[in-house]
Amino acid sequence: MxxxxxxxxxxxxxxxxxxxxxxxxxxxxxxxxxxxxxxxxxxxxxxxxxxxxxxxxxxxxxxxxxxxxxxxxxxxxxxxxxxxxxxxxxxxxxAARMLGDATPPALVDGSRIILPAWQERADTVAAGTDTRLDAGRVTGRKVFVPMAAGADAFLVTTREGLALVAADAPGVTLDCAKTQDGGHWGTVTFEAAPAEPVPGTTEAAIEEATLATAAYLLGVMEQGFAMTLEYLRTRKQFGRPIGSFQALQHRAADLKLQIALSRASIESAAATLDAGPLSPRRRAAVSRAKARAADASLLVTRQAIQLHGGIGYTDEYDVGLYLRKAMVLANAFGSAQTHRTRFAALMPEDDDV
The missing domain is CATH 1.10.540.10 (Acyl-CoA dehydrogenase/oxidase, N-terminal domain)
Structure with missing residues (x-):
């Protein structure tokens, strides 16, 4: 083989x-x-x-x-x-990629949930380093930790390196804000919280998580679109399936094209990352994929709601859940605008998102 x-x-x-x-x-x-x-x-x-x-x-x-x-x-x-x-x-x-060879088996086998706390501001692809690690204690504030209420520990980026902090350690305060999709973001404040310094790096892990988020969004838009096609085949008006109307066929074709372009960009970026160590060109490929996926997922899922008509706007109908997920993840690991800006800074002018 x-x-x-x-x-x-x-x-x-x-x-x-x-x-x-x-x-x-x-x-x-x-x-x-x-x-x-x-x-x-x-x-x-x-x-x-x-x-x-x-x-x-x-x-x-x-x-x-x-x-x-x-x-x-x-x-x-x-x-x-x-x-x-x-x-x-x-x-x-x-978190496992950040820790590398130092990853505890309990994280890999799922018996312990360790989530990275790396952001200190919104809309960024760079780990924040204002948080301090001093004498085995972490002081600082991290934002936008997804599903933070389920963490057993946080892997915290600090100016001095990575630190592992138990979620129930003294000095750790968690404030959760619910999101459109039914999940939540956590803001974690550390006030001289006891921590274990651990070896590891962040750059490759962030790039890979960014691309994986784009791939997740690809699945979101694909399933939302599949549900819409099924609805167009079965919903009838004037005695005909509404999917037979040319105007709706044109809209569906445009959405399918956006999905195909997103897939091509994500698969290309994945192949690029697999080909070697991080470089400006490889980071640019990730930004191109994330920008496309963010914009396309919002376009496809919003159009899916419209093509379903009134039923699409009801919370009881599943297609709306896909739009809600796209709204939450489109800006995770950097918005489309942030990634377009980064792409322009990293790639030659003859390449385009």
Whole structure:
């Protein structure tokens, strides 16, 4: 079996394994039951995710991981996006990548939830370093930690390096703000909180989590679009399926094109990251993919609501959940505008988002 064939087989198996948490047929009953609750996801499902090796997918085998590439991780994230899976795999895997060889087995197997606390301001792709680590204690403030109420510990970026802080440690205060999709962002304040300094790096982990978020958004827009096509085939007006009307066919074709362009950009960026160490061109590829996915996911899911007509605006109808997810994740790991700006700074003028 060639390398390409082996990789394609890995991707196929990962997509198939995602059915364990993304039931075929897109039954969103579990997702609806978890909305707006705390922690907003199921720890039993998280442990199952760990047992399947997804948290350590990008870790080398010597560190307890699967040693797979970004193409595989993006395929998995896409499948999770189709099912609006709320478990924070992207950021959990990000923490593992930040720690590298120092990743504790409890994080990889899902028995302990460690989430990265790396942002100190909105709309950024750079880890904040205003937080201080002094004499084994962390002082500072981190924002936009997704699903933070479910964390057992936070992996905190500081001026002096990475630090592991227990979520229930003295000096740790968590303030959660609910989001449109039924989840939440956490603002974590550390006031001389006891911490364990740990080795690790952030740059590659942030880039990979950014691209995985784009892939998740690809799954969101694909499933929202699939639901819309099914509705256009079955909803009748004047004795005909509304999908037979040329104006609606043109709108659907435009949306399909946006999805195809997003997929091409994400797959290209994944191949670029897998080809070697970080470079300006590889960062630019990530920004191109994230900008496309952010804009396209909002366009596709908003149009999906409109093409469904009045029923699409009701909360009881599932298509609206896809728009809500796109609204939350479009700006995660940097907005489309932030990534267009970064792309322009990193790439030659003859390349375009």
């Amino acid at each position: 060639s390398v390409a064939e082996e990789r394609a087989d890995n991707i196929r198996m990962l997509r198939d394994s995602a059915a364990a948490v993304v039931p075929r047929g897109s039954d969103l009953a579990r997702i609806r039951a978890l909305r707006f609750g705390m922690p907003g996801f199921d720890r039993d499902v998280w442990r199952e995710i760990g047992e399947m090796g997804w948290i350590g997918l990008r870790l080398p085998e010597a560190a307890g991981g699967a040693g797979l590439g970004m193409a595989e991780f993006c395929a998995l994230a896409e499948e999770l996006g189709r099912g609006l899976v709320p478990e924070p795999l992207v950021t959990g895997a990000m």
